[in-house]
Amino acid sequence: MTSPVTPSPVTSRRSGDIAVVIIDNPPVNALGHKVRAGLATELAALEADATVAAVVLACAGRTFVAGADITEFGKPLEPPGLHEVIAQIGRMTKPVVAAIHGTALGGGLELALGCHYRVAVATAQFGLPEVKLGILPGAGGTQRLPRVLGVIPALEIMTTGDFIGADKALAGGLIQRILPDLDQAAVDFAREIAAARPLPLIEASDGKLAEARANPGLIDEFARSIARRSRGFRAPGAIIDCVKAALAKPFADGLAYERERFMELVQSPESAAQRYAFFAEREAGKVPGLPSDTPVRPIRRAAVIGAGTMGGGIAMNFANAGIPVTLIETGAEALERGLKTIRANYEATAKRGGITPADAEARFARITGSLKLEDAAEADIVTEAVFEEMGLKKDLFGKLDRIVRADAILATNTSTLDVNEIAAATSRPERVLGTHYFSPANVMKLLEIVRGTATAPDVLATAMAMARKLKKVPVVVGVCYGFVGNRMLHRRASQVESLLLEGASPAELDQALLDFGFPMGPCAMADLAGIDVGWRIRQGLGIRDEVSDRLYEAGRLGQKTGAGFFRYEPGNRAPIPDPAVDAIIAAAAAAKGIDRRSIPQDEILARLLYPMVNEAAHILEEGIASRASDIDIVWFYGYGWPVYRGGPMYWADHIGLETIRAGLQKMTDRLSDARLKPAPLLARLAAEGRGFLGPKA
Numbered sequence: 001m002t003s004p005v006t007p008s009p010v011t012s013r014r015s016g017d018i019a020v021v022i023i024d025n026p027p028v029n030a031l032g033h034k035v036r037a038g039l040a041t042e043l044a045a046l047e048a049d050a051t052v053a054a055v056v057l058a059c060a061g062r063t064f065v066a067g068a069d070i071t072e073f074g075k076p077l078e079p080p081g082l083h084e085v086i087a088q089i090g091r092m093t094k095p096v097v098a099a100i101h102g103t104a105l106g107g108g109l110e111l112a113l114g115c116h117y118r119v120a121v122a123t124a125q126f127g128l129p130e131v132k133l134g135i136l137p138g139a140g141g142t143q144r145l146p147r148v149l150g151v152i153p154a155l156e157i158m159t160t161g162d163f164i165g166a167d168k169a170l171a172g173g174l175i176q177r178i179l180p181d182l183d184q185a186a187v188d189f190a191r192e193i194a195a196a197r198p199l200p201l202i203e204a205s206d207g208k209l210a211e212a213r214a215n216p217g218l219i220d221e222f223a224r225s226i227a228r229r230s231r232g233f234r235a236p237g238a239i240i241d242c243v244k245a246a247l248a249k250p251f252a253d254g255l256a257y258e259r260e261r262f263m264e265l266v267q268s269p270e271s272a273a274q275r276y277a278f279f280a281e282r283e284a285g286k287v288p289g290l291p292s293d294t295p296v297r298p299i300r301r302a303a304v305i306g307a308g309t310m311g312g313g314i315a316m317n318f319a320n321a322g323i324p325v326t327l328i329e330t331g332a333e334a335l336e337r338g339l340k341t342i343r344a345n346y347e348a349t350a351k352r353g354g355i356t357p358a359d360a361e362a363r364f365a366r367i368t369g370s371l372k373l374e375d376a377a378e379a380d381i382v383t384e385a386v387f388e389e390m391g392l393k394k395d396l397f398g399k400l401d402r403i404v405r406a407d408a409i410l411a412t413n414t415s416t417l418d419v420n421e422i423a424a425a426t427s428r429p430e431r432v433l434g435t436h437y438f439s440p441a442n443v444m445k446l447l448e449i450v451r452g453t454a455t456a457p458d459v460l461a462t463a464m465a466m467a468r469k470l471k472k473v474p475v476v477v478g479v480c481y482g483f484v485g486n487r488m489l490h491r492r493a494s495q496v497e498s499l500l501l502e503g504a505s506p507a508e509l510d511q512a513l514l515d516f517g518f519p520m521g522p523c524a525m526a527d528l529a530g531i532d533v534g535w536r537i538r539q540g541l542g543i544r545d546e547v548s549d550r551l552y553e554a555g556r557l558g559q560k561t562g563a564g565f566f567r568y569e570p571g572n573r574a575p576i577p578d579p580a581v582d583a584i585i586a587a588a589a590a591a592k593g594i595d596r597r598s599i600p601q602d603e604i605l606a607r608l609l610y611p612m613v614n615e616a617a618h619i620l621e622e623g624i625a626s627r628a629s630d631i632d633i634v635w636f637y638g639y640g641w642p643v644y645r646g647g648p649m650y651w652a653d654h655i656g657l658e659t660i661r662a663g664l665q666k667m668t669d670r671l672s673d674a675r676l677k678p679a680p681l682l683a684r685l686a687a688e689g690r691g692f693l694g695p696k697a
């Protein structure tokens, strides 16, 4: 029962003999307890009302139901459960039509699948993204979707969490009709089918299951095909098991099995971490001190300076988002090379089926090459991606300042230099900021947005909005060497060096992080990036890494020379341990008088990850990141930290900050390395028994 002071989020209105049930639960009509209870009450009343011939189920606001209310997970379920509401629809003696706009996701799509008919507007999207939260569709989705779409298309949707559009949904039989609107047209549809009997329920037939039953190897083949991308995650395997149950068991037993597996996953630490990540990502979009109504300027035109790997990738982001971009270089040859690489990239994507050849052509056509800085004049944002040298950048920003409109934004892609100093080279420091892309810039989703001391609120808000348009995940960071991600990565890199000298092999180091869930280990990563890249940075800083610099001196520059920390067979990216590297490491250790020993994997992991957490504590204390969860987002999207372990901050809280502090203290003492000394914030939180994310993570 809902009290009179809090109106139910579910109401109904009448259009003749058709009743329209409306769910109105902003922002995304999630199926919280009140919605489920409201639906049960409303549907029972309409079933009992003899003047109602059919029911339309629709939503107010921007979308159809986007799923169960994720904030209710982990708490005791207040009845009725969603599966009970769906079963109630199944028992109704009059048709229920789901009328869909926006997104029908998770429990929302399951609700629709439990209705007799589904209609949608052309822009509607459909998906079962539970897998991204470490769970599975727990209200019949794993049993009904394969019956409608067929086993493999359903598995594809459920294991990726990707959405499909209305056209595809119509073609697959997921919806019965695309309508111009959901007001009159949905009511007309309901009237059209009101008298048709028997009422069609998906579970009433085996639908497209027969095909898979005739070819039992199909599912195992699918499981093998996703093994790489689902490594470490529990949900994809459970989803596959549920679909197997759909094939093997009667519908009711399949549902019961699905429920059991859902309960198992929803209580798992992996799902808790993934749900945390979902909300952390949304939180990162809200910048402290930046009101949500801060004006955002449209980005209609962009310019990118520098057509190297980064500049080219950045230009592709704009082109992909439909924004024309001028790519400016100093020399014709470099420009030509840059454009050629971009074209090849688009062609490769089209070849793999990621985009159509026509789309590839259209995207490439949005990029105009130029050799004149003056051609940046019309841009709303100019992004600099030239060589990492302060003098060069200051000179460039000074020139751009005189060329571009007074309201244009000047952004630097520097990964190490002081954004404030660059801004000071212009007459408009308030319109300057850093946009730090990650390589490959057209692929990696993270965008560190570096807020300078003078950066104006509307410039920051515009950069955030632009990032979303470019399909990036933006995180605002402050000015310091390496910002959030690379500053922490440097701590890890220095441990790689000292662990190698102490006795670990590159393969052991990489295995420790692979087993933890990273897609790549630090040594293979260095080989991919190029051993010369790190060498150049160290030269600039005047420091030496014993092992890496010896590799460089031996001409082992990484994958591109077929040898780095590992060796590589021609045309193969698989790292192969190389005795020559063992000898280089042994020589470096001997030169430093180090007695090498065998190092257990848990020690390797602690040595690699604790110093990163420690650096993050400094970063938080200095205000470079505004919240611990922002740091986690940086590591999910910039470095492949396994989301099912939460990010470094979430993970640290779960290990216990006192364990981390004590571990760091031991390392400091043993290695005489002051940089490993527990950060004041870490020590304080550990002493208070708290975590980075609050009292109890």
Ligand code: 3H9
Pocket: 027, 028, 030, 066, 067, 068, 069, 070, 071, 082, 083, 103, 105, 106, 107, 108, 110, 129, 130, 133, 136, 137, 138, 139, 141, 279, 282, 283
């Ligand atoms: C499920 O259904 C389980 C069932 O199978 C089984 C049940 C037995 N719950 O993303 P936005 C909030 S699992 C609670 O910024 P957009 C979100 O936090 C669920 N809250 O908007 C944010 O709040 P705030 C399966 C939710 O337009 C606000 O809504 N479904 C939920 O960029 C706006 O969100 C999913 O996994 C929720 N389910 O994108 C879908 N969803 O303003 C998850 C959103 O306070 N949702 N919020 O920060 C999405 O993918 C996107 O939110 C959506 C809209 C595409 C819908």
